[in-house]
Amino acid sequence: MTTSPTASGGGTKIKQRFWTARSRRDAWIFLAFALPNIALIVMFTYRPLIANIQYSFLDWTLGSDFATAVGLNNYVTFFTSSDAPEVLGTTAIFTVLTVGGAMVLGLLIALALNQKLPGRTFARSAIFAPYVLSGVGVGLVWLFIFDPVYGALSWVLRGLGQSSPQWINDPKLALTMVIIVYIWKNLGYCAVVYLAGLQSMPQDVMEAASLDGAGVVRRFFAIVFPLLSPTTFFLLITSLLSSLQAFDILKIMTPTGQGTNTLMFETYLQAFGAYNRAGYSAAISVVLFLLLLIMTAVQMRFVERKVHYA
Template identity: 75%
Template sequence: MGRSDIGAATQRIPTTTRSNPARLATADAVLPPGEAALPRPSRPGLEARRWNKRTRRDALVFVAFAAPNVLLILLFTYRPLITNIYYSTLDWTLGAASATSVGLGNYVEFFDSPDASAVLGVTAIFTVTTVGGAMALGLLVALTLNQRLKGRTFARAVVFAPYVLSGVGVGLVWLFIFDPTYGVLSWMLRGIGQLSPQWVNDPKLALVMVILVYIWKNLGYCAVVYLAGLQSVPPQLLEAASLDGASSARRFVSIVVPLLSPTTFFLLITTLLSSLQAFDIIRIMTPSGNGTSTLIFDSYLQAFGSYNRAGYSAAISVVLFLALLIMTAVQLRFVERKVHYS
């Protein structure tokens, strides 16, 4: 066989066979001389059937796992929300057999009432102070617990314990402490010749009392989350900055704080939503809402207090829902731009 015949035979061998010597030897051993190996014909119909069968199976598995959750969310979240929006358009006394449609009248009445500014102001003060106080103090506690201290595991458990306690129990205990007549704080102040402030009777002091208790309860949650964020900070960066002569405060501001931005963003959203929906502690410590009527508590008083105005209460609830929705959207839209995820 001449060189031209060898070249022609080589050109007839597929590229995949020429590139693999082992397959070339197998082809030469099986095929007669002068015949090239042909690629196996594809079967698109079979592959399509296999793909469709696998896709249908995956879809059925997804539906089997997701359908119960979606059904429960629709039944216990979106259905009550839609029903509450409908109730907010009614002039309905709780327990009455009939109701009158008033459209947006309940909303107009709420924003025109002199109590609206007070309720919105109390809600803003309570939310800002509880969120800011819990996050700031939680970061300081996390920085302390992140040190190599003896008994720090027990200290972490003690700090986090109030967060998992019942809000009713926490409110009752602290109400006994703040009671101006029989409280522990009153007894201590009388021991040094001082009178106890009227925490429960004074509207301003009642709001301060509730804020302090709520910060104390959520402090452990913020501390534990911040502690997890601090432990994820690479120690090599802090050591390099220390070798360059950066002080501890400089390292904290320039390295730790930016790396904690995802943790701070997460806490900002969760604590904000939690504070706007705080109810149990306020209800236990100030049952009549004396200076502590936030949006959610005022909604409760309107429906189940002496007013029994279910439609008006539903309108206040919708206002609270819109406030939560707007604040969450603003945080996701603007605050997240300052977050460093890497």
């Protein structure tokens, strides 16, 4: 920092140099902390992403030493195949129902847990517990429950004189089965996030509405739900991305697909299943990446307009 006399005399004008010793020191400290993280992100996120895009332009069998460049042929093959409508449709159904189901049920549970009820602390822990459990463990437990021969559900139905549905063998029932399990696993996350939003609401607004004669239902739709819009927007993005990338429960409960072939699961089956089509699998994963990118951008551009932050 340097000083120089002003033209009028009696005072000094302070001139600040942009690149001072302190600025250089702060820059080095920033680089020391940021560069390792940036290097890890580049190495384990962007480098595999770029490599996967390159593989999507190849006709390559997994494990082979040779690959043939085919341009956009893998993408054309996928979108013109008879499996594409089924895979895209299954992905849409699974995503919409799991995201919508978890958010709606999570909000209802949060409203209940926000009341002063005995044992609510234990209930909150019990509701959130499935979210932190391993997807493999959850899938194995629920697979035992849904097993049409030895499962707990079939035992209950036989006791009532009913036969158990073929949850595993029927493609439509298999999709219903994994949707139920995925909602059960993730609704605790939505409930806890919604509960945090409910507890941060201004109580004076709620009390004023109550004094004005607004009932419970009216207060919810006129005040509570609009004030929860930032929470809903956050959950919509995170839950949507999570559902589109769901894999572990699908793999454990339906190892060969059987009507549960989402884009993520189809990527795995094509590369590591009976086909070993690594290039084709890479093309499907790029389609999934672009879908995630577009849906996130659309939400940030249009859905956020409905969010009330104040």
